Amino acid sequence: MPIYHRLGSIPPKRHTQFRKSAEQGSGLYYEEVFGTIGFEGMSSLLYHTWRPTQVKAFAAPYDVSPKIAIANNLTMRKFIGFNIQSTDDYLESRIPLMLNRDLVIGLAAPVRGLMQYFYKNADADELLFIHHGKGKLSTFFGSIPFQDGDYMLIPRGIIYQIEFDTDDNKLLYLESHSPIYTPKRYRNHFGQLMEQSPFCERDYILPRDLQTHDEKGDFLIKIKKQNYIHPVTYATHPFDVVGWDGYNYPWGFSIHNFEPITGRIHQPPPVHQTFQTDAFVVCSFCPRLYDYHPLAIPAPYNHSNIDSDELLYYVDGDFMSRNNISQGDMTLHPGGIPHGPHPGAYERSIGKKETQELAVMVDTFRPLMLTEAAMGIDDGVYYKSWAEF
Numbered sequence: 001m002p003i004y005h006r007l008g009s010i011p012p013k014r015h016t017q018f019r020k021s022a023e024q025g026s027g028l029y030y031e032e033v034f035g036t037i038g039f040e041g042m043s044s045l046l047y048h049t050w051r052p053t054q055v056k057a058f059a060a061p062y063d064v065s066p067k068i069a070i071a072n073n074l075t076m077r078k079f080i081g082f083n084i085q086s087t088d089d090y091l092e093s094r095i096p097l098m099l100n101r102d103l104v105i106g107l108a109a110p111v112r113g114l115m116q117y118f119y120k121n122a123d124a125d126e127l128l129f130i131h132h133g134k135g136k137l138s139t140f141f142g143s144i145p146f147q148d149g150d151y152m153l154i155p156r157g158i159i160y161q162i163e164f165d166t167d168d169n170k171l172l173y174l175e176s177h178s179p180i181y182t183p184k185r186y187r188n189h190f191g192q193l194m195e196q197s198p199f200c201e202r203d204y205i206l207p208r209d210l211q212t213h214d215e216k217g218d219f220l221i222k223i224k225k226q227n228y229i230h231p232v233t234y235a236t237h238p239f240d241v242v243g244w245d246g247y248n249y250p251w252g253f254s255i256h257n258f259e260p261i262t263g264r265i266h267q268p269p270p271v272h273q274t275f276q277t278d279a280f281v282v283c284s285f286c287p288r289l290y291d292y293h294p295l296a297i298p299a300p301y302n303h304s305n306i307d308s309d310e311l312l313y314y315v316d317g318d319f320m321s322r323n324n325i326s327q328g329d330m331t332l333h334p335g336g337i338p339h340g341p342h343p344g345a346y347e348r349s350i351g352k353k354e355t356q357e358l359a360v361m362v363d364t365f366r367p368l369m370l371t372e373a374a375m376g377i378d379d380g381v382y383y384k385s386w387a388e389f
Helices: 372-376 381-384
Strands: 005-008 031-036 043-048 055-058 068-070 077-080 094-099 103-108 118-121 125-132 136-137 142-146 149-155 159-164 170-174 214-225 227-235 241-246 249-252 273-276 280-285 309-316 331-334 358-364 369-371
Touching: 031 241, 068 372, 077 381, 094 149, 094 372, 125 309, 136 149, 142 149, 142 249, 369 372
Parallel strands: 118 214
Antiparallel strands: 005 241, 031 043, 043 241, 055 227, 068 369, 077 331, 094 103, 094 369, 103 170, 118 159, 125 149, 125 170, 136 142, 136 159, 149 249, 214 227, 273 280, 280 358, 309 331, 309 358
16 A cells, blocks of 8 residues: 655645746646545545646557467466576567456567556556566556566556666566555555564655656547457647556565564465455565474475465476475466475475565465467466375
C-alpha cells in the first residue's frame, strides 16, 4: 500500500481554481481525479496542462487473448523461462503463460530502447519483476528507475512508457484484476507497515523527476481492455501533468530489501509474502539464515496444495528444496496434489546454516490454465522428479 506522495505544483486547496502564469499562457490547469473503487479507493489528484480527454482517432482494435492449451491441469510442470525469445516491441515481448479469471502470469524479453508508443492497461494492475535489466519507467506521475531485482507496481489506468538501457532484459509480469496491496497483516489500522514487517515504506522506490510535456500532436496510446488492444490517438502528450498528490501511483520495491523472517523451526511460506490481492499472493524467497533448532530440518515439509496453485520463478542461487533448477525456470505445483522437497533435498538441508536462494512465488486461489506458449517451453518430465524407481 503506497504512502502519501506529491510532486510538482498543486493548488493549496483541492477542486479549486489553479491558474497558469502569464508565461505559461494563462488559463486553468485541468484537474483529474485518478482513483479506483468508485470514489472510495486510493486516489490521486493530477493537474494537466491540457484536457486529458482530447481523442483524435481510434484505430481498429485487435485481439490479444491468450490461446489456451490446457484448461484443467493437475500435472506438476517446469517451464524453461529463458527460452522465451527477445522481441523489439514491448507489448509483443510479453508472453502470457498461465491465467485464470483473476490474473495473467507471463514472461517478457524486450530489447534495449524506448517504447515508440504509450501503453495503458485499463483492466488490471500490473506487477513487473525485473529479473535482468536496467532502465526507467515513465508515467504522468514522474519516472522510476529500475534494475535487477526490482518489483514495479503499476496500478490500472496509468499511461506509461518503459526504456531499457540494457540488452539482456528478462521480466516476470502479472496482470491482476484485483488491486495489488502490501500484506494486510503487516499494516496497522492506519495503513502503516509495522515493526514486524519484512520491509517498510523507507524501502519504496517512489516516482521522481516529474517532467511536464506541453506538446500538441499525434500521440499513440495502446489501451488494453477485455483482451483487446485499442490504438487511440490523443491530441496532446499524456505526460502533461504539472503536479499531483495522493496515494494512487506507481512505485517500486527491490527484492534485495526484503528482510526474511526466520525461526528455530521451519517457517511456512506466508512469512515470505510481499504482495496480496483477494485472489492471489506474491512471496519473495531471499537469502537468509536457516532454522536454528538443534534438530531442525531447513527444507520444507511435504504439503498438499488444497486451496491454491503454486508457481515458483527461480531468480538466482540454489533453491534448497529443488534439484536441477536453473535461472529463469518456473515450476507449477497445482492444487489437488501434494508436493515437497525433491529426493535428497530434505536430508542434505540438515546442518546447513543459510541459503542464498532468490525466487518469486505466486499462489493463486483459483486453478491456472496453461497457454500454448507455456506448453512450448514445458520440459515435459518435471512431474517425474519425485519418483524413486
